[in-house]
Amino acid sequence: MQFYSTNSQNIKVGLKEAVLKGLAEDNGLYMPEQIPVLPESFFNDIANKSLQEIGYEVLKPFFTPDIPEDKFKELVDDALDFEIPVVKVSDKKYALELFHGPTLAFKDVGARFMARILSSFVCGQEKDINILVATSGDTGSAVANGFYKVPGINVFVLYPKGLVSEVQEKQFTTLGENITAIEVDGTFDDCQRMVKQAFLDKELNEKMVLTSANSINLARLLPQSIYYHHAYAQMRKNGIKDDVVMCVPSGNFGNITAGLIAQLMGLPVKRFIAATNINDIVPKYLESGQYNPAPSKATIANAMDVGDPSNFVRILDLYDAEHKVVTEKMEGYSYTDEQIRATLKRVDSDEAYVLDPHGATGYMALEEGLKEGESGVFLETAHPTKFPEVVEPEIGRSLEVPERLQAFMKGERKSVQMDTTLENLKDFLLK
Numbered sequence: 001m002q003f004y005s006t007n008s009q010n011i012k013v014g015l016k017e018a019v020l021k022g023l024a025e026d027n028g029l030y031m032p033e034q035i036p037v038l039p040e041s042f043f044n045d046i047a048n049k050s051l052q053e054i055g056y057e058v059l060k061p062f063f064t065p066d067i068p069e070d071k072f073k074e075l076v077d078d079a080l081d082f083e084i085p086v087v088k089v090s091d092k093k094y095a096l097e098l099f100h101g102p103t104l105a106f107k108d109v110g111a112r113f114m115a116r117i118l119s120s121f122v123c124g125q126e127k128d129i130n131i132l133v134a135t136s137g138d139t140g141s142a143v144a145n146g147f148y149k150v151p152g153i154n155v156f157v158l159y160p161k162g163l164v165s166e167v168q169e170k171q172f173t174t175l176g177e178n179i180t181a182i183e184v185d186g187t188f189d190d191c192q193r194m195v196k197q198a199f200l201d202k203e204l205n206e207k208m209v210l211t212s213a214n215s216i217n218l219a220r221l222l223p224q225s226i227y228y229h230h231a232y233a234q235m236r237k238n239g240i241k242d243d244v245v246m247c248v249p250s251g252n253f254g255n256i257t258a259g260l261i262a263q264l265m266g267l268p269v270k271r272f273i274a275a276t277n278i279n280d281i282v283p284k285y286l287e288s289g290q291y292n293p294a295p296s297k298a299t300i301a302n303a304m305d306v307g308d309p310s311n312f313v314r315i316l317d318l319y320d321a322e323h324k325v326v327t328e329k330m331e332g333y334s335y336t337d338e339q340i341r342a343t344l345k346r347v348d349s350d351e352a353y354v355l356d357p358h359g360a361t362g363y364m365a366l367e368e369g370l371k372e373g374e375s376g377v378f379l380e381t382a383h384p385t386k387f388p389e390v391v392e393p394e395i396g397r398s399l400e401v402p403e404r405l406q407a408f409m410k411g412e413r414k415s416v417q418m419d420t421t422l423e424n425l426k427d428f429l430l431k
């Protein structure tokens with residue numbers, strides 16, 4: 001399959017180039033030339049399929065034969081080695097628990113895929129591949145862990161000083177080896193801008209192979225479609241076939257884009273709901289048709305503190321930038337820290353379910369948006385123990401920390417200090 005740039009249909013590249021480059025040369029984001037529609041038989045039988053079977057069938061049209069079919073099948077099995085269950089939280093509301101991977105967040109899925117897809121392309125390259133990634137928390141840990149010790153790949157994680165939780169920080173600053181953490185004296189948007197500038201810098205690109213692992217990379221984005229199909233399969237097992245609404249806590253809007261792609265592949269999702277914190281650029285766009293990016297504001301759901309969501313252009317691209325069509329496909333709601341806190345407390349006491357701050361926005365948006373006769377699945381994007389400072393005071397007790405998190409907390413934190421200029425980042429990378 002070919003992939004075009006959101007800025008120009010004339011720029012078309014193959015899978016390998018799209019994955020290695022991340023961003024198109026005209027600064028656009030790559031999109032698949034076609035979105036294949038899966039046969040009806042696939043959906044009729046979906047409740048009988050395993051996560052791995054669904055994963056292979058959903059991704060095959062995008063990734064094979066560029067990656068040979070048998071090799072790709074192994075890759076899918078290996079990347080999806082943890083479960084993604086749907087759990088009933090309250091009447092008509094279900095959580096898709098995406099936090100059973102190595103770093104307890106949904107970004108594990110995309111990162112594990114991307115590491116394996118890239119490493120299938122590394123053979124035959126002379127130079128190392130350098131991954132630059134900006135993180136507001138969870139991307140860094142998922143990417144660092146997904147790529148840890150993968151031969152021929154170096155990872156540089158840029159993160160905003162003081163704006164990432166201690167647990168998140170530990171997950172990418174303690175690994176060492178091929179993983180370097182860069183602590184930037186600025187915001188997440190600064191980190192993201194520096195990464196974007198580095199990709200466009202001539203000198204850097206002449207001297208080293210740079211690629212991105214942010215949600216702009218297709219090797220991360222497309223695999224996220226899998227779990228929407230898998231969630232639907234589990235709803236079918238629960239006897240629910242129609243009027244399924246999916247609700248996605250959103251920051252850079254990569255996750256929900258993957259859901260919209262799943263729907264275009266034929267997945268019978270009735271509608272999507274985007275839930276945000278007070279960084280409500282997209283809900284405002286849905287309301288008014290005006291897209292007005294703004295500096296990001298810090299919240300307790302900090303992995304969604306994004307003031308100019310990078311995947312928004314992909315959503316526009318999917319629907320030819322027709323506001324009316326976009327609003328038919330998705331609605332949006334935003335919530336304050338206060339509302340998030342109250343929901344953590346209420347859902348723990350009423351439903352005996354511990355949400356994380358991001359999932360809490362999704363739960364609230366389902367409460368607000370779900371109509372008579374509909375059932376809703378919200379994405380629980382991270383495990384609550386990743387945010388103990390926020391969650392524990394609300395539920396009034398401490399949470400048991402899963403073993404794989406405890407192991408990180410024991411490691412020694414190492415990072416490089418940096419200001420927000422491209423010059424210093426360049427100097428460091430070229431050294």
Ligand SMILES: *Cc1c(COP(=O)(O)O)cnc(C)c1O
Binds near residue numbers: 106215254255358
């Ligand atoms: C990254 C992240 C999000 C937002 O996902 P996007 O794809 O950027 O919209 C939501 N919740 C958690 C826990 C995250 O780490």
